[in-house]
Amino acid sequence: MREGCIERITAFLTSTTGITFDRKKEMVDHKLKELMRKSAIGECEELYSRLIDKEALYYALLEELLVSQSFFYREKSDIDLLVRFLQKRSGISILSLPCANGEEPYSIAIELMERKIEDFDILAIDLNPKAIAKAKKGHYGARDLRNVPFSILAKYFDEEEEGYRIKENVKKKVEFVCANLFEQSQAPFSFDAIFCKNLFIYMDDSHKMEALDIFHRWLKDDGLLFLSFSDYFKAHPCFDRISKECRSIYKKVECDEKSRLYTEWGDG
Ligand SMILES: C[S@@+](CC[C@H](N)C(=O)[O-])C[C@H]1O[C@@H](n2cnc3c(N)ncnc32)[C@H](O)[C@@H]1O
Structure with a gap:
């Protein structure tokens, strides 16, 4: 396959999802073939033009490339x-x-x-x-459940073959949606807490900043943002760590509209 075409496809995927594929060139090449x-x-050119139209093929490729472990x-x-x-709060709304x-x-629901x-x-x-379809089914293997105490397993799961x-009582507390974060940015959400774990590790810096802008809009004023221990971003004017010890949990802080625009924001 022609090198330039593969590069354009990966650049397109990064521009829509934020995910970088720099260290996975061979794998991407193999999946495209x-x-x-x-x-x-x-x-390859035909594949490219069908991908940019976001046909079913685009999602088929994402299923292959995204790490949903x-x-x-x-x-x-x-x-x-x-x-x-969340103790003592009511009408709690959480985003995962x-x-x-x-x-x-x-x-979290359990x-x-x-x-x-x-x-x-x-x-x-x-x-x-594919991941959303599995989530809706709610069927898991022993490996997925390795950290779950036996008492919780017995109470919230039915053993199958x-x-x-x-x-069902856990299932009905969670609504699953297949969507791209960056295509939802205008949604009028209001969350007490956002869990965004193990996404930033795959993302480029500008998309991380854009994601943080979105989360700032979606959090209630006293809401919390939970990243993973391995997620990293340089700094953002609208988020502070809740404490030195909790290195991946952030609270929303006042910041003016101008500083919130990641494009106008320097290296920090
Ligand atoms: C490693 S999983 C993280 C799952 C879970 N939060 C955790 O920490 O175990 C990363 C997920 O990010 C999803 N993802 C990547 N880019 C995304 C985007 N732009 N919008 C929504 N989900 C995205 C992938 O499909 C993948 O399932």
């Missing part, structure tokens, strides 16, 4: 902190983006229910259609 073969596309009770100490933060196969939003917090709902968004299925 496979997709062309399966879809009977002879020329997760597991239940990942970074559980953050879920504990969230639960403490990216939610991958549902492991994160279901873990822990809230365990602490008798019932007045909440969780919106769970991911760009990978091959694995475990999440119970």
Whole structure:
């Protein structure tokens, strides 16, 4: 395949998703060839023009390229902190983006229910259609559940022939949507907390800043943003760490409209 064409495809994917593929060139090359073969596309140029129209092919490619690995009770100490933060609140609204196969939003729902917090709902968004389909099914293998205590497993899952299925009372607390964060930016959301874990590690700097602008709009004034221990961004004028110890949990701070625009914001 012609080098220039592959580069244009990866640049297009990065511009729409924020995900960089710089260190995965061979894998991208392989997946593109496979997709062309399966879809009977002879020329890379033809594939490119069909991808920019965001045909079903675009999503088929994303399914192959996006890393939707997760597991239940990942970074559980953050879920504990969230639960403490939400005590005594009502009408709680939480965003889990990216939610991958549902492991994160279901873990949060279970822990809230365990602490008798019932007045909440969780919106769970991911760009990978395959991951959202799995999340809606709610069926998991033992490996996905390796950190879940046995008592929780018995209470919130039904054992099936091959694995475990999440119970309906947990399922109904989470709404799953397949969407791209950057195409939702104008949605009028208002969340008490946003979990955005293990997305920034794959993202370029300008998209991280754009994501933070969006989250700033979507958080209530006293809302919290939870990133992963391994996510990183340089600084953003509208977010401060809640403490030195909690290095990946942020509160929203006052910032004027101008400084919020990442394009006008320097290196910090
Ligand atoms: C490693 S998973 C993270 C799952 C979970 N938050 C965790 O920490 O275990 C990363 C997910 O980001 C999703 N993703 C990548 N770009 C996205 C975007 N622009 N909008 C929504 N989801 C995106 C991928 O589909 C993938 O499922």
